[in-house]
Amino acid sequence: MSDKRASGRTGTDFIRQIVTAHMGEGRYEGVVTRFPPEPNGYLHIGHAKSLCLNFGIAQEFGGRCHLRFDDTNPETEELEYVEAIQGDIRWLGFDWGDHLYFASDYFERMYECAVVLVRKGLAYVDSSTEDEIREARGTVTEPGRPTRYRDRSVEENLDLFRRMRAGEFADGAHVLRGRIDLASPNMLMRDPVFYRIRHAHHYRQGDAWCIYPLYDYAHCLEDAFEGVTHSLCTLEFDNNREIYDWILDNVGFEEPRTHQYEFNRLNLEYTVVSKRKLRPLVESGYLAGWDDPRMATLAGLRRRGVPPEAIRLFADMVGVAKTESWVDPGKLEFATRDVLNRSAPRVMAVLDPLKLVITNLDEDAVEDLEAPYWPEDIPREGSRTVPFCRELLVERADFAEDPPKGFRRLVPGGEVRLRHAYVVRCDEVVKDPEGRVLELRCTYDPATRGGTSGGRRGIGTIHWVSARHALQAEVRLYDRLFSIPDPEELPDGGDLTDNLNPESLVVMRDARVEPSVAADAADTRYQFERTGYFWRDPVDGAGDALVFDRIVTMKDTWGRRVAPGAAQVKVEAHRPTVTTTAAGRDDGPPPARGAAPAARPQPSRERAGTRRADPELAARMQRYVDGLGLSSEDADVLTGTRAFSDFFEAALAEHAEAAVVASWMVNDLRGVMQGRAVEDLPFGGAELGRLAGLVGAGTVSRRAAKDVLAEMAEKGGDPVAVVARLGLEKLDDASALDAVVREVLAAWPEKVADFRAGKENLLGLFVGEVMKATRGTADPKAARARLLERLRAGS
Numbered sequence: 001m002s003d004k005r006a007s008g009r010t011g012t013d014f015i016r017q018i019v020t021a022h023m024g025e026g027r028y029e030g031v032v033t034r035f036p037p038e039p040n041g042y043l044h045i046g047h048a049k050s051l052c053l054n055f056g057i058a059q060e061f062g063g064r065c066h067l068r069f070d071d072t073n074p075e076t077e078e079l080e081y082v083e084a085i086q087g088d089i090r091w092l093g094f095d096w097g098d099h100l101y102f103a104s105d106y107f108e109r110m111y112e113c114a115v116v117l118v119r120k121g122l123a124y125v126d127s128s129t130e131d132e133i134r135e136a137r138g139t140v141t142e143p144g145r146p147t148r149y150r151d152r153s154v155e156e157n158l159d160l161f162r163r164m165r166a167g168e169f170a171d172g173a174h175v176l177r178g179r180i181d182l183a184s185p186n187m188l189m190r191d192p193v194f195y196r197i198r199h200a201h202h203y204r205q206g207d208a209w210c211i212y213p214l215y216d217y218a219h220c221l222e223d224a225f226e227g228v229t230h231s232l233c234t235l236e237f238d239n240n241r242e243i244y245d246w247i248l249d250n251v252g253f254e255e256p257r258t259h260q261y262e263f264n265r266l267n268l269e270y271t272v273v274s275k276r277k278l279r280p281l282v283e284s285g286y287l288a289g290w291d292d293p294r295m296a297t298l299a300g301l302r303r304r305g306v307p308p309e310a311i312r313l314f315a316d317m318v319g320v321a322k323t324e325s326w327v328d329p330g331k332l333e334f335a336t337r338d339v340l341n342r343s344a345p346r347v348m349a350v351l352d353p354l355k356l357v358i359t360n361l362d363e364d365a366v367e368d369l370e371a372p373y374w375p376e377d378i379p380r381e382g383s384r385t386v387p388f389c390r391e392l393l394v395e396r397a398d399f400a401e402d403p404p405k406g407f408r409r410l411v412p413g414g415e416v417r418l419r420h421a422y423v424v425r426c427d428e429v430v431k432d433p434e435g436r437v438l439e440l441r442c443t444y445d446p447a448t449r450g451g452t453s454g455g456r457r458g459i460g461t462i463h464w465v466s467a468r469h470a471l472q473a474e475v476r477l478y479d480r481l482f483s484i485p486d487p488e489e490l491p492d493g494g495d496l497t498d499n500l501n502p503e504s505l506v507v508m509r510d511a512r513v514e515p516s517v518a519a520d521a522a523d524t525r526y527q528f529e530r531t532g533y534f535w536r537d538p539v540d541g542a543g544d545a546l547v548f549d550r551i552v553t554m555k556d557t558w559g560r561r562v563a564p565g566a567a568q569v570k571v572e573a574h575r576p577t578v579t580t581t582a583a584g585r586d587d588g589p590p591p592a593r594g595a596a597p598a599a600r601p602q603p604s605r606e607r608a609g610t611r612r613a614d615p616e617l618a619a620r621m622q623r624y625v626d627g628l629g630l631s632s633e634d635a636d637v638l639t640g641t642r643a644f645s646d647f648f649e650a651a652l653a654e655h656a657e658a659a660v661v662a663s664w665m666v667n668d669l670r671g672v673m674q675g676r677a678v679e680d681l682p683f684g685g686a687e688l689g690r691l692a693g694l695v696g697a698g699t700v701s702r703r704a705a706k707d708v709l710a711e712m713a714e715k716g717g718d719p720v721a722v723v724a725r726l727g728l729e730k731l732d733d734a735s736a737l738d739a740v741v742r743e744v745l746a747a748w749p750e751k752v753a754d755f756r757a758g759k760e761n762l763l764g765l766f767v768g769e770v771m772k773a774t775r776g777t778a779d780p781k782a783a784r785a786r787l788l789e790r791l792r793a794g795s
């Protein structure tokens with residue numbers, strides 16, 4: 001676990017830079033990437049990173065991304081996974097169009113390529129045993145030795161290989177090996193095995209084959225057959241690149257052909273993403289299945305209610321780099337809150353109810369109070385009514401007889417506001433003989449309806465439901481599956497299950513939700529005020545039963561959590577018995593909304609504290625919202641520290657569009673800070689303002705400006721000079737772009753005709769040509785749109 005800091009989001013990563021360069025020099029007709037899952041399990045969050053990268057690049061460059069099932073191993077593939085994987089990718093928001101492939105469909109062509117290598121004397125049939133081959137391969141310090149079959153004649157090799165295919169030999173009798181270099185420092189190059197004999201049934205090919213190619217032999221050919229240009233894989237394959245190139249060169253694939261590039265895999269703390277490691281947990285019944293909401297599988301995240309946009313945002317925040325890193329799941333939770341904050345209507349639910357009786361209200365009085373679904377800072381319309389009456393339910397933890405310091409909720413003799421309703425005072429506490437609180441007897445102040453304070457200050461607000469009208473529901477609270485960051489750190493003789501977090505699932509059987517949710521679609525994601533984001537469990541909540549999953553808490557509670565009544569929490573595998581206690585509950589009034597992604601998000605609470613101590617900052621916050629019209633989330637971030645706010649002021653002095661400058665600060669600048677303080681950046685607010693000005697004036701594209709910012713963050717400098725140095729002046733106007741588009745189309749009359757006859761994937765070629773002609777300064781999206789316009793207009 002060397003580098004625990006996830007790489008921040010930068011304008012473009014090293015892979016996109018490579019692709020941009022290739023497009024700029026016109027190396028390929030269009031960008032082709034692929035996602036090659038092995039159908040031996042469900043996709044997980046690590047695959048999501050790879051999906052976002054491969055499909056993302058294809059989209060950005062106007063190319064295409066293939067979905068190819070890497071099903072060359074007859075022993076593990078299953079049809080069930082083939083279907084599930086496709087469903088998960090579509091859910092994540094990606095589309096492979098007509099480009100669905102199966103590696104096993106290439107077996108015949110792969111066989112022909114092997115024959116080419118045999119004929120060239122570059123592959124041979126070795127009849128040694130597996131042990132003999134391993135033993136003769138040598139070690140890191142000792143070169144390998146040839147086995148006695150290495151010098152078989154081409155004719156003999158051809159004959160044996162043909163008979164291997166024909167099924168004349170038993171498993172293990174022979175293998176086909178590359179004749180490469182037994183002394184290579186790269187062990188993979190020491191005559192690797194290309195084919196082995198397996199008399200096994202293949203789920204797609206049946207019994208047509210009894211020889212099967214190994215990964216290193218097969219993968220590069222699959223890419224080459226499909227015309228892939230950029231084959232992206234994780235870092236542990238870097239030694240395999242040499243063999244990838246050797247095979248393609250020797251089979252005779254010429255440049256421009258596919259090349260392999262490696263990026264860092266996603267490692268998520270407190271979880272395990274490997275299919276091989278997850279499987280025992282599923283099969284042993286610890287988890288409800290591959291879609292258990294605690295799992296980092298896409299099926300699990302989807303069932304839990306995490307929106308696909310949040311996963312894409314997370315992938316974007318994590319970025320790609322060349323060094324391994326471990327990512328805190330807090331980042332995914334942060335992205336999830338970011339999406340849900342904007343999209344989830346607010347309603348009220350009480351997870352652990354305590355009765356509250358309003359003694360100055362009649363038994364049968366009911367008042368329907370209007371309650372907006374959205375807080376003031378979210379510009380959306382809509383409301384429902386909530387029934388207010390004599391018997392209510394509030395959260396047990398919102399009452400304390402012996403309150404800790406700073407407790408702003410209900411105490412004996414104290415007052416609290418009931419959200420959307422009135423201020424109530426607790427006059428009496430009724431207990432059972434054991435001293436357990438049974439109900440609170442309160443009076444309400446009719447003059448305090450809907451936010452009127454009646455002269456009170458600093459009063460807290462709690463949520464509630466009507467006892468009579470509320471709906472009973474089961475609520476499932478999820479937590480990290482493992483209790484330590486690296487679950488594979490095992491005690492002697494232990495296994496993964498030793499590190500499971502016993503509180504990863506807590507079920508509240510007797511929760512109550514306000515009646516309005518009954519009418520809503522099953523897939524509505526709600527914010528239950530103060531307790532988190534929830535939705536109906538799509539499996540167990542699909543019928544009449546109300547079963548809610550907590551998607552994510554309101555804020556990061558991990559690490560500084562008190563465990564109220566932890567002893568009562570009883571949890572087991574996926575079918576817990578019962579528990580009624582509050583866990584992971586938020587403290588205090590509803591917290592501030594999540595802010596935009598940042599390299600190191602500073603908790604909003606900390607920022608609020610800074611403002612309380614600095615009246616000037618508090619005044620600026622007010623001015624940013626009221627005077628400049630910024631959202632309160634952005635204003636909150638911008639006034640987190642004096643230095644950050646000063647930086648913003650300086651930027652604003654250069655470029656007066658507040659919303660634009662704010663977005664640069666909140667989204668982009670924080671991305672390139674990489675944990676640095678704003679004071680430590682090698683440029684100041686004025687430079688950022690000037691950069692925003694260059695984009696505003698159309699001198700640089702928004703996309704190129706991100707590169708400029710990344711360069712400034714690294715080396716400093718004035719944006720005008722950086723733009724000139726990097727040659728990033730934008731192709732300035734639409735008519736210039738159109739002129740290039742026309743030139744490109746005129747240069748490719750046959751391809752244009754093919755496109756109009758239906759070969760729409762040629763668009764990538766045209767986009768590439770436009771990018772080449774403009775030295776990468778055109779906006780590829782604009783180029784794409786313009787090309788489509790012209791191509792369609794002429795048909």
Ligand code: ATP
Binds near residue numbers: 038041232264
């Ligand atoms: P597992 O060990 O979980 O089965 P895998 O690498 O065998 O993972 P594949 O189905 O072969 O899974 O992977 C499909 C694609 O997803 C590959 O290109 C692989 O590099 C990528 N991938 C798998 N795991 C991760 C990860 N943790 N981070 C980023 N990419 C990943």
Ligand code: MG
Binds near residue numbers: 038
């Ligand atoms: Mg695999």
